[in-house]
Amino acid sequence: MSTPVVESISLHPIKSLDPLMVDAARILPSGALEHDREFALFDEHGKVINGKRDARIHRIRAGYNLETLSVSLNSSKTFDLLHDRQEIEDWFGNFLGLPVSMKRNTETGFPDDLESPGPTIVSSATLREVGDWFGIDNLQETCRRFRANIEIAAEQPFWEDRLVGDFETTLEFQIGDVTILGVNPCQRCAVPSRDPSSGSVTPEFQRVFSEKRAAKLPPWATQSRFNHYYRLAVNTRIPVSQAGKLLRVGDAVRD
Secondary structure, three states, rough: OOOOOOEEEEOOOEEOOOOEOOOOEEOOOOOOOOOOOOOOEEEOOOOOOOOOHHHHHOOOOEEOOOOEEEEEOOOEEEEEOOOOOHHHHHHHHHHHHHOEEEEEEOOOOOOOOOOOOOOOOEEHHHHHHHHOOOOOOOHHHHHHHHHOOOEOOOOOHHHHHOOOOOOOOOEEEEEEEEEEEEEEEEOOHHHEEEOOOOOOOOOHHHHHHHHHHHHHOOOOOHHHOOOOOOOOEEEEEEOOOOOOOOOOOOEEEEE
């Protein structure tokens, strides 16, 4: 069996919005990827606005230029993420019909799991398998449903389950020259059940997914890490000693 390699790297400069495909990503001292979830939207009560809480987020198209730190929203206008903060907040406020503020965090970004802020990892074979369960032929749609940072080219579905060890342990592996710690299979929310462009819900998604995931759990998966089967991709941490290194498309993955 050939050595798996990094097939693609995705960053989400604004949390919950569209991904940006890059050839390489730099590791921050926190273990997060530079520019991933660097910005996030909040309501007037200080709660994050994301796809879990508001399905209208799926109807927003975002395109980025990291060199200029700018974003275009629904192709209507391009905004400077640093200097057009009020205009960006007004745009989102008008779209959603509520007061919106945007915050920035260049240390950890705004991950769902602050204890495991490293990149989430899944294999392309896994995404194709899951897409087949729901009749989704477009691999990019499945990618956008699960929003992993690193997609691995591996021959077997659920190859990434190898990167998780026993409960309350981490499993060390390498991508290129970067040491990464696999933490746990990622618990999913409502977002994967929705069309990533429209927000429309796939009926019975969680039930069907859980049943199929249990039936297809590979022999190399650590069974005890699945208290339920609505889990996909691997959450990670990266030691501070790896800060400044790059993860690159084409890097070999060695468990």
